[in-house]
Amino acid sequence: MTQKILEVVQTTILKEKPDPSTLEFGKHFSDHMFMMDYTSEEGWHQPRVVPYQSLTLEPAAMVFHYGQTVFEGLKAYRSSNGDIRLFRPEENFKRLNQSCDRLSIPKVNEEAMLEYLKEFVKLDKDWIPKEKGMSLYIRPFIISTEATLDVSPSRAYTLMIILSPVGSFYKGGIDPVSIFVENEYTRAAPGGTGNAKTAGNYSGAYKAQERASSHKKDQVLWLDGVEKKYVEEVGSMNVFFKINDEIHTPALNGSILEGITRKSVIELLESEGMSVCERSISIDEVIAANENGSLQEMFGTGTAAVISPVGRLEYKGRDYEINNGKMGETASWLHETLVGIQTGALDDPFGWSIEVNG
Amino acid sequence: MTQKILEVVQTTILKEKPDPSTLEFGKHFSDHMFMMDYTSEEGWHQPRVVPYQSLTLEPAAMVFHYGQTVFEGLKAYRSSNGDIRLFRPEENFKRLNQSCDRLSIPKVNEEAMLEYLKEFVKLDKDWIPKEKGMSLYIRPFIISTEATLDVSPSRAYTLMIILSPVGSFYKGGIDPVSIFVENEYTRAAPGGTGNAKTAGNYSGAYKAQERASSHKKDQVLWLDGVEKKYVEEVGSMNVFFKINDEIHTPALNGSILEGITRKSVIELLESEGMSVCERSISIDEVIAANENGSLQEMFGTGTAAVISPVGRLEYKGRDYEINNGKMGETASWLHETLVGIQTGALDDPFGWSIEVNG
Structure with a gap:
C-alpha cells in the first residue's frame, strides 16, 4: 500500500527561472522532482520529493528494451488572486491506473498520489508563471527499471513527477x-x-x-x-x-x-x-x-x-x-x-x- | 558519417563469470559495452567500447515519455574448434535501419557497425560459453536521449550493444x-x-x-x-x-x-x-x-x-x-x-x- 508520509529533501541551490516571453514547451524543469519506487517485495514505497536530478539506470533496464511505461499530463494554474489551482487531477491518476493496467504495471494509490502532488506543487509554487495564459505543466510517469532482457513484466518500477513552466499555447490569438x-x-x-x-x-x-x-x-x-x-x-x-x-x-x-x-x-x-x-x-x-x-x-x-x-x-x-x-x-x-x-x-x-x- | 575508428577503454576489474548450469536469460552482462552517440550537429559519432556501466539520463529524456527506441538480437557461438561465429549479423543491422526508419531515428552505417561488433565480441570473447547449446546473446539498441517533453523526434540518441551469456533454450531436449x-x-x-x-x-x-x-x-x-x-x-x-x-x-x-x-x-x-x-x-x-x-x-x-x-x-x-x-x-x-x-x-x-x- 502506498504510504501517506512524504519525505522532502530540499535543494540547496535554486535554479534561475526562464524568461516567460521565450519559454519553449517542456524544456525547463523546476527545482524538485517527485519519486516513488516499486519492487515486488515492498510494493510502491518511499514517496519523496528530491532536487531535480539525473537518473542512473543499467543499460539492461527494461524500459529501454520493452517499453513498459505510462505517463500523464496536467497543469497547475495561478489565479488572479494568487491561488494555485489544479484541473481535475483525480481524473489523471484514474487514467494513469487505467494505462498501468494495459501495460501490466502495478497500480498506484490515486488518493495518496493526489496528496503528494499537491504537496510537491506547493513546494515549487514559484515555478507557476503568473502571466496570462501560462501555467506549470505536470508530467507524472512510470518506467520499468529491472535489468533483464527477459520479455516479461518488470519487477521494479520508478514513478516520477517533473514540473515544467509552459507559455501560452496561442501566441497572439488562437490560430486554427x-x-x-x-x-x-x-x-x-x-x-x-x-x-x-x-x-x-x-x-x-x-x-x-x-x-x-x-x-x-x-x-x-x-x-x-x-x-x-x-x-x-x-x-x-x-x-x-x-x-x-x-x-x-x-x-x-x-x-x-x-x-x-x-x-x-x-x-x-x-x-x-x-x-x-x-x-x-x-x-x-x-x-x-x-x-x-x-x-x-x-x-x-x-x-x-x-x-x-x-x-x-x-x-x-x-x-x-x-x-x-x-x-x-x-x-x-x-x-x-x-x-x-x-x-x-x-x-x-x-x-x-x-x-x-x- | 560513422567513423571507422573504434576507441577502446578496457575495464580494470574483470567480473566473475556466472555458472553456466544456472544461467538465466538476459541477467548477466559481459565486462564491456559498445556505445555511440548521435547529435543533429555531429551525426553518429564516437564509437567506443567502455566498461559495462550505468547510464545517466535526465528524467525528461524522450525515451521515457515517447518511446523512440529500436533494438536487435543475435548470438555469437563458439565452434568446437574454438572459432567465434556470428549468424548473418549483416541482416540484423539491415533490419535495425528498417526499424530506425519507422521510428524516425537516424540510420547507422551498417558495414561500420558490423566491424565494431566484431571488434567488441573479440574483446569479450571469454564470455562466449563453450558448453553445447550455449551462446553469447548480443543486444544492439538505440534510445532517444534529448531532454524535452515536446512530442517530436529527438535530436540526440545513444546506440549501445550489450552482451549476455545465455544457456540452452531447451534444457533436457526440445519440448513442444x-x-x-x-x-x-x-x-x-x-x-x-x-x-x-x-x-x-x-x-x-x-x-x-x-x-x-x-x-x-x-x-x-x-x-x-x-x-x-x-x-x-x-x-x-x-x-x-x-x-x-x-x-x-x-x-x-x-x-x-x-x-x-x-x-x-x-x-x-x-x-x-x-x-x-x-x-x-x-x-x-x-x-x-x-x-x-x-x-x-x-x-x-x-x-x-x-x-x-x-x-x-x-x-x-x-x-x-x-x-x-x-x-x-x-x-x-x-x-x-x-x-x-x-x-x-x-x-x-x-x-x-x-x-x-x-
Missing part, C-alpha cells in the same frame, strides 16, 4: 490549425494500446507527422486502424464536430484516448442543455458535411491547447477549408469557459478546479 | 510449446509498428501473455489486427505450418516482424527443393487442417529458440493437439541444420556463419 488526413499509418487498433498513455503510441506517430508537415499541415487526423474510414483523433487531441447545430465526437472505442478535456467539453455542453452525440464518424461524412455547408465547426481538445479549432483539412490530395478557416462560436465559448474555470476567473459549478493552498 | 490463440488483444495492425523491433510492441503484448499463462499455455498465437482471422506470429517468433507435405508461413504484410530465422528457414527449405508458400493463413484453416489430419507440423522460428515446435493449441475454449504433441521431422531437421551452421559443426554453403578471428 490545418490537418492532414492520414490513411496509411495507423495510430492504434482495437485490442492495442491506443487508449493507454504509453510511450510507444507517440513515437509510432512521428512518421505520419512528418508526412503532414511535408504537406504543410500542422497535424495529423487519425483514422481507425481497421477500415481507415472513421475519424479517431487529431494529433494527440480528441476531436469534435459541429454539424447542423449539433455536436458530435467519435465514441470511445478502445483505440481512442479518453481525454479529460474531451470529457469536460461533453459535460460542459450538456450542462448548457446541448447534447453531444458520441458515435462513429466517417471521414466521408465530414467531407460531405463540409461540402454541403452543414459542417459549422471542427476542433481538437487536449490539455496543451485546451481547444484547438481546425481551419483546413487535406484528404486524398484535396484541400478543404472549414468554417472559412476561422474559429467558431462553440469552440470560442468552450475555450473561454474552460480556461476561466481552470484559472479561477469563472465560477466552477462542477468542482473541477481544485485549490492548492500555497 | 502450447499456445493460446488470442482474439481480443492486438499485437500490430497495418500501418502500425509491427514490423519494427521497437520497445512498445513488446510491453503491449504482456496482457495477452498473462491470459495465455492463466490458460496454462506457454505462448500467444497472434491474429491479424483487422479481422482477427489470420495467423501472424507466435509469441515473439514467426510461425510455420506443414500441411500435406508443403510448408506454409504467413506472408510479410507490414505487421509481421521480418525474422532472420524465418528468412533462413525459407532459404534452407528451398535449397533442398522444397517450396515455402508465403500467404495469408486463417486460424480456421489451421484448425480444420488439424481436424482432418492434414496439419503435420507447426513451429515457431526465432533467434532465442531457433525452432520451437508447437504441440498444443487453444482456440475459443477448445484444446487441440498437434502432431500428437511431438516435434515433427521438418522442425527437427531445420533445428539441427541451423544450429549446425551457426556453431560451425555443419558445412555452410550459404556463407551465413561469419567467423570472427579471436
Whole structure:
C-alpha cells in the first residue's frame, strides 16, 4: 500500500527561472522532482520529493528494451488572486491506473498520489508563471527499471513527477490549425494500446507527422486502424464536430484516448442543455458535411491547447477549408469557459478546479 | 558519417563469470559495452567500447515519455574448434535501419557497425560459453536521449550493444510449446509498428501473455489486427505450418516482424527443393487442417529458440493437439541444420556463419 508520509529533501541551490516571453514547451524543469519506487517485495514505497536530478539506470533496464511505461499530463494554474489551482487531477491518476493496467504495471494509490502532488506543487509554487495564459505543466510517469532482457513484466518500477513552466499555447490569438488526413499509418487498433498513455503510441506517430508537415499541415487526423474510414483523433487531441447545430465526437472505442478535456467539453455542453452525440464518424461524412455547408465547426481538445479549432483539412490530395478557416462560436465559448474555470476567473459549478493552498 | 575508428577503454576489474548450469536469460552482462552517440550537429559519432556501466539520463529524456527506441538480437557461438561465429549479423543491422526508419531515428552505417561488433565480441570473447547449446546473446539498441517533453523526434540518441551469456533454450531436449490463440488483444495492425523491433510492441503484448499463462499455455498465437482471422506470429517468433507435405508461413504484410530465422528457414527449405508458400493463413484453416489430419507440423522460428515446435493449441475454449504433441521431422531437421551452421559443426554453403578471428 502506498504510504501517506512524504519525505522532502530540499535543494540547496535554486535554479534561475526562464524568461516567460521565450519559454519553449517542456524544456525547463523546476527545482524538485517527485519519486516513488516499486519492487515486488515492498510494493510502491518511499514517496519523496528530491532536487531535480539525473537518473542512473543499467543499460539492461527494461524500459529501454520493452517499453513498459505510462505517463500523464496536467497543469497547475495561478489565479488572479494568487491561488494555485489544479484541473481535475483525480481524473489523471484514474487514467494513469487505467494505462498501468494495459501495460501490466502495478497500480498506484490515486488518493495518496493526489496528496503528494499537491504537496510537491506547493513546494515549487514559484515555478507557476503568473502571466496570462501560462501555467506549470505536470508530467507524472512510470518506467520499468529491472535489468533483464527477459520479455516479461518488470519487477521494479520508478514513478516520477517533473514540473515544467509552459507559455501560452496561442501566441497572439488562437490560430486554427490545418490537418492532414492520414490513411496509411495507423495510430492504434482495437485490442492495442491506443487508449493507454504509453510511450510507444507517440513515437509510432512521428512518421505520419512528418508526412503532414511535408504537406504543410500542422497535424495529423487519425483514422481507425481497421477500415481507415472513421475519424479517431487529431494529433494527440480528441476531436469534435459541429454539424447542423449539433455536436458530435467519435465514441470511445478502445483505440481512442479518453481525454479529460474531451470529457469536460461533453459535460460542459450538456450542462448548457446541448447534447453531444458520441458515435462513429466517417471521414466521408465530414467531407460531405463540409461540402454541403452543414459542417459549422471542427476542433481538437487536449490539455496543451485546451481547444484547438481546425481551419483546413487535406484528404486524398484535396484541400478543404472549414468554417472559412476561422474559429467558431462553440469552440470560442468552450475555450473561454474552460480556461476561466481552470484559472479561477469563472465560477466552477462542477468542482473541477481544485485549490492548492500555497 | 560513422567513423571507422573504434576507441577502446578496457575495464580494470574483470567480473566473475556466472555458472553456466544456472544461467538465466538476459541477467548477466559481459565486462564491456559498445556505445555511440548521435547529435543533429555531429551525426553518429564516437564509437567506443567502455566498461559495462550505468547510464545517466535526465528524467525528461524522450525515451521515457515517447518511446523512440529500436533494438536487435543475435548470438555469437563458439565452434568446437574454438572459432567465434556470428549468424548473418549483416541482416540484423539491415533490419535495425528498417526499424530506425519507422521510428524516425537516424540510420547507422551498417558495414561500420558490423566491424565494431566484431571488434567488441573479440574483446569479450571469454564470455562466449563453450558448453553445447550455449551462446553469447548480443543486444544492439538505440534510445532517444534529448531532454524535452515536446512530442517530436529527438535530436540526440545513444546506440549501445550489450552482451549476455545465455544457456540452452531447451534444457533436457526440445519440448513442444502450447499456445493460446488470442482474439481480443492486438499485437500490430497495418500501418502500425509491427514490423519494427521497437520497445512498445513488446510491453503491449504482456496482457495477452498473462491470459495465455492463466490458460496454462506457454505462448500467444497472434491474429491479424483487422479481422482477427489470420495467423501472424507466435509469441515473439514467426510461425510455420506443414500441411500435406508443403510448408506454409504467413506472408510479410507490414505487421509481421521480418525474422532472420524465418528468412533462413525459407532459404534452407528451398535449397533442398522444397517450396515455402508465403500467404495469408486463417486460424480456421489451421484448425480444420488439424481436424482432418492434414496439419503435420507447426513451429515457431526465432533467434532465442531457433525452432520451437508447437504441440498444443487453444482456440475459443477448445484444446487441440498437434502432431500428437511431438516435434515433427521438418522442425527437427531445420533445428539441427541451423544450429549446425551457426556453431560451425555443419558445412555452410550459404556463407551465413561469419567467423570472427579471436
